[in-house]
Amino acid sequence: MKIVDMRVRCVAIPLNAQLRHNTGVHPGYLLRTVLELITDEGIVGLGEVGGGDQRGALLKLKPRIIGMDPFHLETIKLKTLRAIYYLSNARLYAAIEMACLDIQGKMLGRPVSDLLGGAVRESVPFIAYLFWRYDRPGGGHDAHAEDMADLCEELAETLGVKAMKLKAGVMPPNEEARVLELCRDRLGPEFGLRIDPNGVWSVPTATRIGHRLEPLAIEYFEDPSWGLEGNAAVRRAVRIPIATNMYPAKFDDLGPAVRLGAVDIVLTDIHYWEGPRGVKDLSAVCRTFALGVAMHSGAEFGIELAAMLHTAATIPEMSFAGDAHYHYLTDDIIEGGLMPYVDGAIAVPTGPGLGVTLDEDKMRHYERVYEERGDYYARFHQDPYRPDWYPVVGGL
Incomplete structure (x- = not known):
C-alpha cells in the first residue's frame, strides 16, 4: 500500500x-x-x-x-x-x-484506539469550557462573573458536564476569580473548577489569585504566568496543582519543565505533541515522573475530535475531563453532524479507522x-469592539 x-x-x-x-x-x-x-x-x-x-x-x-x-x-x-x-x-x-x-x-x-493499545473506556468526559462572549445567543456581551456562572449552570444542565474551565486573562483578575467562587456556590463541592489565563498574568497577580482560589479546592491552575520560570514560581507559591498546555508544549521543553518543577499536570494535544502516537509517548513520560495528564482542545472539528477520543480512551491515567470548544459549534463537517454529549461525555467512535466520514x-x-469570511489568524485575532487593543503579557 x-x-x-x-x-x-x-x-x-x-x-x-x-x-x-x-x-x-x-x-x-x-x-x-x-x-x-x-x-x-x-x-x-x-x-x-x-x-x-x-x-x-x-x-x-x-x-x-x-x-x-x-x-x-x-x-x-x-x-x-x-x-x-x-x-x-x-x-x-x-x-x-x-x-x-x-x-x-x-x-x-x-478502530484507531486498537492501533494505540486498545480503549480502556467507551466514552470520554468533557468540561464546560467557559469563554467570555461577544454577541452571545439572545444578544449582548458577557460582562460580569454572573454571566459566566449562568453559562456554566446552563452547560451542566444541557450537556451533563461535571467540571468547568474559565478561559481567563480577559476581564480583571478579581472578577475572573469570582466566576469560580460563584460556580462553587451554585454547583456544589464536587463540581470540578479550573482557570486558565494562558500565561498573561504576572507572577504576583497569579500568586494573589491563586491564594484567593485555594479554599475552593480547584482541580488545577493552568498556565498562571508566562513560561517555565513563571509557572514554576507560581507553583512554589500556591497550594493548587499547576497545569499547562503552553510550557512545555513540545518534547524539547519537557525535561527542563520537570527539572524546574514547573508543572503538575500536562494537557496533551494531538498537534503540539506530534500526533496520537506522540501523545502516548508523552503519557509514558508523565507516568515516569508522576505527572497528571489531561486533554487540551485546539478548537477542533469532528475529525480531530474523533482522534482525541480514540487517543484519550487508551490512556488509563487520563482521569481529568477533557477540554472542548465543541459545544460552541453550530454544525460539523462529518456525516451525522455534531457528536452528542451524553452525561457530559462523548462516545468513542466504533467504526474502522477514526470512525467518521x-x-x-x-x-x-x-x-x-x-x-x-477569510482567515482571521492573518488578522491576529483582532477584537472587533476594541480595534486598537493588543495583548500585553504580564500587564496585569
Missing part, C-alpha cells in the same frame, strides 16, 4: 457567539484545514489541523510522502517533521499521522463560508 495523492481544503463553521481570549477573539467562527490522503488501493485517510489556512504548508510536504507506506509512520515523521528545522512543524505532521492511522484502521477493519455537502458549504 502506498500514498498516491493528497487533498487539502479549508473550511469555516459558525459559532453561537464570538469567543474572547487573552490574545483576541474567535470572531463567530472556527476554521480548520482538512487533509485527505489517498492510497493506491482507494482508501482515504482523514486528518485535520488548525492555526489558520494550512493548505500551502501541507502541500509543500506532499512530495515527501507520496509513495510512502502509511504504516511506516516513523519514516514519514522523519521526512516531514525532523528533516530540517524550518519544516519542523508538529501540527502538520500530526494531521498526516492522523490520516495515516485512519488508513491503517480502515484497512484492518479496526466527511459529509461532502457540508464540506462544500463550509468551504464557501471560509472563502467569504
